[in-house]
Amino acid sequence: MSQFIISGSPHVHGEENVKKIMYTVVLALIPAILVSIYFFGIDAVRVLLIAVISCLFFEWVIQKYLIKGPVTITDGSAVVTGLLLAFNVPSNLPWWILVIGALVTIGIGKMSFGGLGKNPFNPALVGRVFMLISFPVQMTSWPVAKPLFAESITDAITGPTALGLLKEGLDAGKTVDQILADPSMPDYLDRLTGNMGGSLGEMSAIALILGGLYMVWRKVIDWQVPFSIILTVFIFAGIFHLIDPTYYVVPSFHLFTGGLMLGAIYMATDMVSSPMNISGKWIYGIGIGLITIIIRMWGAYPEGVSFAILIMNAFVPLINNSFKPKRFGMVANKK
Amino acid sequence: MIALKTFKKGGVHPEENKLSADASIQKLSFPKQAIVPLGQNLGAPSKPLVKRGDEVKTGQLIAKGESFISANLHAPFTGKVLKIDDAIDSSGYRRPAIFIDVQEDEQWEEGIDTSETIVREIKADKQTIIDQIKNCGVVGLGGATFPTHVKLTIPEGKKADYLIINGVECEPYLTSDHRLMLEKGEEMLIGIKILMKALEVEKAIIGIENNKPDAINHLNELTKQYVGISIQPLKVKYPQGGEKQLIKAIVNREVPSGKLPIEVGCVVSNVGTAVAVYDAVQKNKPLIERVVTVTGKAVKKPSNFLVRVGTPIQLLIDAAEGLPENTGKIINGGPMMGKAITSLDVPVVKGSSGILLMKRDESQRNSPQTCIRCSKCTMVCPMGLEPYLLAKLAKLSLYERAENEKIMDCIECGSCQFTCPSYLPLLDFLRLGKNKVGQLIRSRK
């Protein structure tokens, strides 16, 4: 009838698209990737590559042969998931465990729910927790960081993480001061820059925060989630530290060790599995902070961020239903 | 310089593309045949008073607004009524219109002052003003085309504190209001004074975004002569021209859900409407022409035309040096809220603010992907709604829930769809949902 296109308004679109968002996250991860390569050398490269390639591969296979729908591996989401999965494992993890982890991540964590946008849980964490439970030994033997160029990296030794040391020490009846004074415990500067044992992406708080600030600036994440998690951990840990400094470590220790920064900035902020509204984001963040500290202080595991995020992921639909945005014109109604 | 204000919740920043901002208003020549749709205002269409074969003079009343929310319609040209028949209008539907064969030498209806002399003294009293505005068929020219005399009739028990004049023009590309403020500033201010008298308000504030510094300066200069009228520069943000957003930005009052601005003591009018009010009251000149922007990235001469109602848009496009070859979409209005139209025969109506010609490569929508739950749509919604949820509810026909989630508060600004990184047609679903929920609400009465 007419050569002109008819469609509803708006007739223009903003700059943003899914691919751009995903690659912004990849970009934000680069400082932390570089730090991990600096500390773990070729092992880090190996883990990163295996994780990313397996995630892409499994997504492709599932979309093409199982779902027989469109293949969307170029949208970047599987790359992000792969990188985050790699960030959550030790650098000396056997390759086959990682591949199985990637299969669980993509297959169960993402595709079984219908793919991107439908998964209630953070897929990389689903994979990580699966590996942690199935392969507890391999998943918790941490190579001690060996800065690149410093020494040969072939004789990497393994040891517990700072949080692991703390838990062991406390279980053995030592006081916090004694544990912190132990020479194998990384000092403050090490904790900040990443010179300690741990999984690939946990190393440098500075690199993680840098990427986080970039993502906030690019509006890929909202600052409320990481901020509320970190604040909650700090306050909660601080209260207990004040009550009994011999049993409860200073709160800053909690902030810069283990997966807290990684979890708060990159895992909890996953768009798909986090709440949609600002008030909900606060509740979610506070919940993650509380559960993390409870697990770390009194749980069986030294680390609790992953579990905390997965638990709060489960509450997201409820949070979305109960915490609505402030509607326009509702204030005036109350008068 | 007064501090810039804006509304707080949501909003987006589409590319402004005000290509025709420096093009002064040009009078457009007359068409051979005019099509004057009967339904040019919000509310009931006007009832025709002429029949086939009648001779009409410019400015003659040709259709009457009979119900409360309706408006009079006047002959925009001198000529002969060819027929009253259906014609495609900017909504895309065929609706009744009066076809006029336009005669070249123009004859105005008696009693209309067609000179350019500015009449400053306001002699009319409140009631005369409202009557005159009604007689002259003045409607809101910002796009909503709500009959102005109805707006001026304040319900029992309510009182207006402020008259707010919308000079925001937050739609990208459009510049008709901008040019009007620069070129008809004085007439506009007198029109505002008239509106103030009719509303019995002491204060009028003109909101202008600071991407129009020339208009702000010019009017700041002019308002020195006009007690009670002030200029409020605003930060550029879409949809600041939305009535509720504008009131929030300027006087920081929130119009309650489902209510009109008068609830918070405000009446909002557009700059073009103020000029039309001046014409009606001071010159006895009915609303038969308006300024229309013709623009687009491929348009050779982006322009602002003073156009008579009923002129086919083909004529406007010709005057802007023709339809670019790669035109893919013709939009009546701006790119955020305008309507795509099918034919170049569609006439200009009282509510037409611009014709935007989009290139073919800009016209296609990107194919939608799945919602990634990024919450960007929620963050930009100026009404505090959850567009992703409302769209889903509409899709699933869960209209009751959509109503509870305040779907009827949606102002159809398009900010959500503009922002959605997955290119989801959110507003398509929202409109569908609003339509159904509207039926639901009416059926309860």
Ligand code: SF4
């Ligand atoms: S179109 Fe409606 S739902 Fe979308 S942003 Fe505008 S008001 Fe909100």
Ligand code: SF4
């Ligand atoms: S902006 Fe689009 S992708 Fe993001 S939550 Fe809204 S509908 Fe979903």
